[in-house]
Amino acid sequence: MDVSRLKFRRFRPDRATDADRNRHAETSLAAGDFILPFFVVEGTCIDHPLPTLQGVSHLSIDKLVEAVGTARAEGVDKVLLFGVVEGSLKNPQATEATRTDSVVARAVTALKEAYPGVTVFTDVCVCAYTDHGHCGVLHGDQIDNDASLPLLAEMALTHARAGADFVAPSAMMDGQVAAIRARLDEEGYTKTQVLGYSAKYASKLYGPFRDAAASAPSFGDRKSYLMDPRNRREGIEEAAADLEEGAAWLMVKPSTFYLDVLAGVKARFPQVPLAAYHTSGETMMLRHGAAAGLFAWKDALLENLYAIKRAGADFIITYNAVEAVQFLK
Numbered sequence: 490m491d492v493s494r495l496k497f498r499r500f501r502p503d504r505a506t507d508a509d510r511n512r513h514a515e516t517s518l519a520a521g522d523f524i525l526p527f528f529v530v531e532g533t534c535i536d537h538p539l540p541t542l543q544g545v546s547h548l549s550i551d552k553l554v555e556a557v558g559t560a561r562a563e564g565v566d567k568v569l570l571f572g573v574v575e576g577s578l579k580n581p582q583a584t585e586a587t588r589t590d591s592v593v594a595r596a597v598t599a600l601k602e603a604y605p606g607v608t609v610f611t612d613v614c615v616c617a618y619t620d621h622g623h624c625g626v627l628h629g630d631q632i633d634n635d636a637s638l639p640l641l642a643e644m645a646l647t648h649a650r651a652g653a654d655f656v657a658p659s660a661m662m663d664g665q666v667a668a669i670r671a672r673l674d675e676e677g678y679t680k681t682q683v684l685g686y687s688a689k690y691a692s693k694l695y696g697p698f699r700d701a702a703a704s705a706p707s708f709g710d711r712k713s714y715l716m717d718p719r720n721r722r723e724g725i726e727e728a729a730a731d732l733e734e735g736a737a738w739l740m741v742k743p744s745t746f747y748l749d750v751l752a753g754v755k756a757r758f759p760q761v762p763l764a765a766y767h768t769s770g771e772t773m774m775l776r777h778g779a780a781a782g783l784f785a786w787k788d789a790l791l792e793n794l795y796a797i798k799r800a801g802a803d804f805i806i807t808y809n810a811v812e813a814v815q816f817l818k
């Protein structure tokens with residue numbers, strides 16, 4: 490058969506090389522697409538691998554600086570920080586979250602000092618700091634939305650003061666982006682941007698993260714603030730609200746099960762940078778699939794990340810950013 494007469498297969502004929510296929514690839518991945526999350530703890534010289542989130546560690550600030558140096562050498566220049574504190578420091582008001590010298594604030598300062606060119610994002614939520622593990626403050630056994638807003642705004646402000654480029658509120662309280670934006674502006678941090686966790690679903694894919702951050706709710710679940718997985722249109726409206734409230738970037742989380750939401754947000758706001766969170770459960774599904782012999786880790790990881798990019802993500806938050814970049818070479 491004359492290959493030139495093929496319609497689609499002329500781009501991928503028998504014996505095509507990678508270069509032939511690359512020429513017609515619609516989607517690409519590069520180091521600059523990735524945002525690498527880290528879990529920061531008090532102390533020095535701590536690099537404690539997490540048993541349920543393979544390849545990720547609790548790091549003290551000195552080790553974090555080292556790890557970001559390694560990531561940077563591979564071209565990964567965006568990081569997202571989560572703080573993890575001792576249980577004895579947790580309380581209903583999450584006081585540890587809003588301290589000026591919190592472990593996250595000091596980590597931000599250390600990173601910006603060591604690598605001014607690295608973009609530092611911080612997660613803004615109180616579930617890792619409240620004794621009950623919910624993402625807002627409680628009134629009885631209910632989440633008090635409006636009482637949670639000043640707390641989130643205060644937490645964001647401490648991160649901005651420390652030098653964060655972006656603060657990323659993940660509590661899904663109504664009005665959280667507006668509250669944070671107003672507080673940052675009031676204090677003169679007009680350049681610090683907000684990355685909204687705009688459409689964050691009440692997903693089963695956060696398990697390894699909750700182990701890592703010791704942030705599982707002690708009672709109930711997060712279904713009153715995180716979104717119902719059945720709702721796509723509502724996810725797009727949540728993104729629209731974040732934008733209106735002053736978010737500079739939007740996010741959909743998790744990623745793989747929500748590619749339709751990603752595509753929908755991208756279609757509605759093509760000009761707004763859109764991130765997707767490749768969550769702890771997504772990465773561990775791939776790890777377990779690979780360990781069971783279902784596929785090769787490298788191939789499955791890249792297929793998953795390409796799918797997220799193809800659906801409309803401009804940026805991918807993934808624990809596997811460094812490995813992915815190495816695999817892409």
Ligand code: PBG
Nearest residue numbers: 614616659694695698768769770
């Ligand atoms: C905190 C937060 C969570 C994740 C990011 N920020 C957990 C949760 O909402 O329970 C999950 C990330 C992951 O699974 O990798 N609100």
Ligand code: ZN
Nearest residue numbers: 614615616624
């Ligand atoms: Zn939370």
